[in-house]
Amino acid sequence: MGLMLAFAVPAVVHPATARADNPIVQTIYTADPAPLVYDGRVYLYTGHDEDSSTTYTMKEWRVWSSDDMVNWTDHGSPLDLSSFSWASNNAWAGQTVYRNGKFYWYVPMTDKSTGRMAIGVAVSDSPTGPFHDALGHPLVENGQIDPTVFIDDDGQAYLYWGNPDLWYVKLNADMTSYSGSPSKIQLTTAGFGTRTGDANRPTLFEEGPWVYKRNGLYYIVFAAKCCSEFIAYSTAPGPTGPWTYRGTVMPTQGGSFTNHPGITDFKGNSYFFYHNGALPGGSGYTRSVAVEKFSYNSDGTIPTINMTSTGAPQVGTLNPYTRQEAETIAWESGVETEPSSEGGMDVGFIENGDYIKVKGVAFGSGASSFTARVASTVGGGTVELHLGSASGTTVGRCSVPNTGDWQTWTSVSCPVSGATGTQDLYLKFTGGSGYLLNMNWWQFTAASTATAHAR
Known part of the structure; x- marks a missing residue:
């Protein structure tokens, strides 16, 4: 895995520790x-x-x-x-x-x-x-x-x-x-x-x-x-x-x-x-x-700016009910990105315990399901959906099958319960040893939409 392995250890030792948002890119x-x-x-x-x-x-x-x-x-x-x-x-x-x-x-x-x-x-x-x-x-x-x-x-x-x-x-x-x-x-x-x-x-x-x-x-x-x-x-x-x-x-x-x-x-x-x-x-x-x-001073001068680990505050929220690229990341542990056969990039080199944090996800009144575009040459990998931290409340779990190749893609879905309001979402990957899966994109379905369709 190279660069990002170092993050996996503190994440496991201190699972409740809030992750910093600077530097803004951690994969390379x-x-x-x-x-x-x-x-x-x-x-x-x-x-x-x-x-x-x-x-x-x-x-x-x-x-x-x-x-x-x-x-x-x-x-x-x-x-x-x-x-x-x-x-x-x-x-x-x-x-x-x-x-x-x-x-x-x-x-x-x-x-x-x-x-x-x-x-x-x-x-x-x-x-x-x-x-x-x-x-x-x-x-x-x-x-x-x-x-x-x-x-x-x-x-x-x-x-x-x-x-x-x-x-x-x-x-x-x-x-x-x-x-x-x-x-x-x-x-x-x-x-x-x-x-x-x-x-x-x-x-x-x-x-x-x-x-x-x-x-x-x-x-x-x-x-x-x-x-x-x-x-x-x-x-x-x-x-x-x-x-x-x-x-x-x-x-x-x-x-x-x-x-x-x-x-x-x-x-x-x-x-x-x-x-x-x-x-x-x-x-x-x-x-x-x-x-x-x-903020500039009133006379147009620039104030002294110091480096922080918290970074800039979020402007607005992220909409989970539209397709989101898996490589859209606020913070991550263990994963890397690579070109995808479906265009753009995907997240790969995923091992047990790795995660992606997406900040300020606006679930609103609630989500009913989660869909991810995935690929794998092994079976048994799981995408766990956690709120607040990598060990926070689990609101869904999606199993990932063996698709036959790391760039042979399929969509998997699973039910979601308890994802409401605006939350930091952690996509946590679990399974056996070695690489588990690749992910290209993900999307939630709103509970209200699912109810409306049922009528």
Whole structure:
């Protein structure tokens, strides 16, 4: 099982302990979060630190989404190094933006012909892909990293990137070409703070810029100083400056010597995404994405934000009476995800005692039954439905048959009793030894609906 086995032990030893909701992804290590709000959901684009990495071993990018900030759906990897014929390695921090009906994902990687870091751009008609290389060659290449894109109110788009410098270029409306030449933003101590002890880097700017505009003010949030990094920010009256250093957003903390900001507004709230080393085995090379809700000060300044294990509060509830992907998860123990033969992802590598937590499930007046799409090469696995915790009240049990293959799917149903109100739902998997089953999706039937049909 690898990464997530470490969670099974405390869950068994302390079954009543409430599980944390940060980091927001526990099935793999994630880094460098870049949120995008589109059509009522937050899409989160991340890097993927490979298990047991002792350097930045990153081969692909991943996508997640949520409509409530706590239950995150895994959309897999619609973009990786093999998507770019000119790239060799280092799938590092990128960002996706939406324009004119398309999604543009700007990502840095090593150009195999030069050995230097370059920035490519991939395009898709969907926020979850598939993405493909828009150009067949780098968009820009000067050996520096961490692209971020900002589209101003007048429609002019800017690409910023850099470490150790801070560069920008004006993108054309097609988002895959630019006008003029890349320019350096002058890094002054007034604009980016004072670094001590490094004559070659007089300012705090290190890497990971994130640029946006709010109430007429331009913000650049960035990873500051190295190492360990903290998150700082500056503001300006225009998209290229002059910048004024404003101070710390997130102090150094969290078990990773790097950090990377991503800020967005969603459903009337402001959110700060970052990464740390909080998962078992976590480090500066095996990082995990987390999120905090925050409020700007009245003068537009950003308050100091600290890392927590509780994360952002839920916005709204989850509807159990519509199909929910099994890979929509607030917290999990033991499971992993994989591509499904029916499309999207499924939850697999499930063993006895593993579970999935789904937060804030609105059962209302009650559910009468539960249906799950499952596959297995063994018999005897059971999906137990618990409320409140993995050992909480059991409201249903569904047996899973041998379907003949891990990707041969069938739907199983079972009665449900006692699932009312808004509850945290735990899908707990029990059975013998070894892998028990895969799950693609699940759905409850409301008791009132069943009664109405009976009439």
